[in-house]
Amino acid sequence: MADRLAEIREMVEAGKRLSFDDGVFLDRHADLHTLGELANIVRERKNGNVTYFNVNEHLNPTNVCVYRCTFCAFRADLKSPKGYVMTDQQIIERGREACDRGCTELHIVGGLHHQLPYEWYLNVIRILHGEFPKLHLKAWTAVEWDWFARMTGRPTRDLIAEMMDAGLGSLPGGGAEIFHPDIRRQICEHKADAAEWIRVHREAHELGLRSNATMLYGHIEQAEHRIDHLIRLRELQDETGGFQTFIPLAFHPDNTRLSHIPKASGLTDLKIMALSRLMLDNFPHIKAYWVMLGIQTAQVAQSYGADDVDGTVVHEKIYHDAGSDSPQELTVDEIRRLIIEAGRVPVERDTLYHEVVRERDTSWKTGKKLVALA
Ligand code: V47
Ligand code: SF4
Numbered sequence: 001m002a003d004r005l006a007e008i009r010e011m012v013e014a015g016k017r018l019s020f021d022d023g024v025f026l027d028r029h030a031d032l033h034t035l036g037e038l039a040n041i042v043r044e045r046k047n048g049n050v051t052y053f054n055v056n057e058h059l060n061p062t063n064v065c066v067y068r069c070t071f072c073a074f075r076a077d078l079k080s081p082k083g084y085v086m087t088d089q090q091i092i093e094r095g096r097e098a099c100d101r102g103c104t105e106l107h108i109v110g111g112l113h114h115q116l117p118y119e120w121y122l123n124v125i126r127i128l129h130g131e132f133p134k135l136h137l138k139a140w141t142a143v144e145w146d147w148f149a150r151m152t153g154r155p156t157r158d159l160i161a162e163m164m165d166a167g168l169g170s171l172p173g174g175g176a177e178i179f180h181p182d183i184r185r186q187i188c189e190h191k192a193d194a195a196e197w198i199r200v201h202r203e204a205h206e207l208g209l210r211s212n213a214t215m216l217y218g219h220i221e222q223a224e225h226r227i228d229h230l231i232r233l234r235e236l237q238d239e240t241g242g243f244q245t246f247i248p249l250a251f252h253p254d255n256t257r258l259s260h261i262p263k264a265s266g267l268t269d270l271k272i273m274a275l276s277r278l279m280l281d282n283f284p285h286i287k288a289y290w291v292m293l294g295i296q297t298a299q300v301a302q303s304y305g306a307d308d309v310d311g312t313v314v315h316e317k318i319y320h321d322a323g324s325d326s327p328q329e330l331t332v333d334e335i336r337r338l339i340i341e342a343g344r345v346p347v348e349r350d351t352l353y354h355e356v357v358r359e360r361d362t363s364w365k366t367g368k369k370l371v372a373l374a
Contacts (some may be wrong), residue, residue, distance in 0.1 A: 064076050247289050
């Protein structure tokens with residue numbers, strides 16, 4: 001066991017790629033301290049001492065959803081009193097609020113509504129881009145794109161191109177869950193499968209968009225399923241280079257059909273963060289999403305592979321509906337403090353990882369010369 005770990009250490013130090021078996025071995029047997037140390041080598045090689053954040057808001061224009069993923073507390077049935085569909089006016093107000101708060105990005109995902117046509121989702125992008133052309137719109141998970149294709153009978157590639165004309169800027173990483181069919185069948189049977197998720201991201205990359213990727217862990221999956229998931233993402237990244245960030249997402253059980261499963265511990269969160277950094281050797285960034293991890297774990301995660309903590313967020317629903325006790329938003333000062341306390345240099349980025357330098361705050365300029373990009 002110690003020999004195998006020493007071999008893997010040498011591989012990581014030499015920048016060599018880890019195999020499926022290496023990943024499963026690390027997941028099952030490596031101690032957390034070693035995993036963190038190895039992941040930190042890769043993290044600092046790629047991103048130096050910098051941790052990125054952005055100034056963003058979330059918009060979930062509807063929570064009504066045809067699917068019934070067992071892990072989801074956000075969705076509502078068509079006739080449920082909990083269900084909502086935002087009006088154009090409400091959507092524009094949220095865009096205005098985001099601009100007034102200095103946001104560079106709006107993160108837009110929702111449910112797959114039984115009755116709203118594809119044109120309604122297209123209109124969300126069109127009106128927001130029309131009113132706020134400088135706001136980057138990161139919108140619709142691969143599962144939503146697949147639903148649009150099922151509804152319209154049109155290829156996802158055409159739909160992505162059409163939304164790009166309307167103002168779409170990039171794709172978020174949601175809907176990936178766990179790709180392995182043995183698990184996917186049990187947690188989200190009917191929605192887009194692994195091949196469909198991967199095809200949508202491949203098409204987006206080919207059309208010139210960047211995207212993110214996620215993995216939902218801490219429910220019924222095992223080490224093999226997690227490593228299989230990471231390797232499928234790594235293979236697509238080898239092909240296209242279009243992924244920017246990987247975000248491991250811990251399952252939050254409250255108000256879901258899997259509420260009997262205890263929430264993953266902070267130790268598991270750090271283990272998956274480090275494993276993700278080690279296996280995804282071709283992803284530039286790994287995100288410690290503070291809403292999901294909590295602030296303390298997001299701080300420690302910056303020594304376990306993460307070089308990004310997401311943004312100010314505001315109006316997050318998916319995790320708060322499932323029991324997250326993180327605050328609804330962090331101010332820029334709070335984010336910067338949580339990064340500095342972790343011993344890293346905060347750098348505000350836009351969605352595409354260009355540094356944002358705000359004129360009124362000259363400390364951004366000191367941060368700039370410390371940026372060490374791979
Ligand atoms: O696809 C749903 C997950 C995802 C629960 O791209 C749950 O920058 C835990 O993808 N417990 C949506 N997870 C969120 C997402 C995301 C978040 C932040 C940044 C980015 C990005 C993407 O949330 C869903 C699903 O995997 N999810 N319910 C739950 N109870
Ligand atoms: Fe619908 Fe997404 Fe929730 Fe699944 S995770 S039920 S697709 S809103």
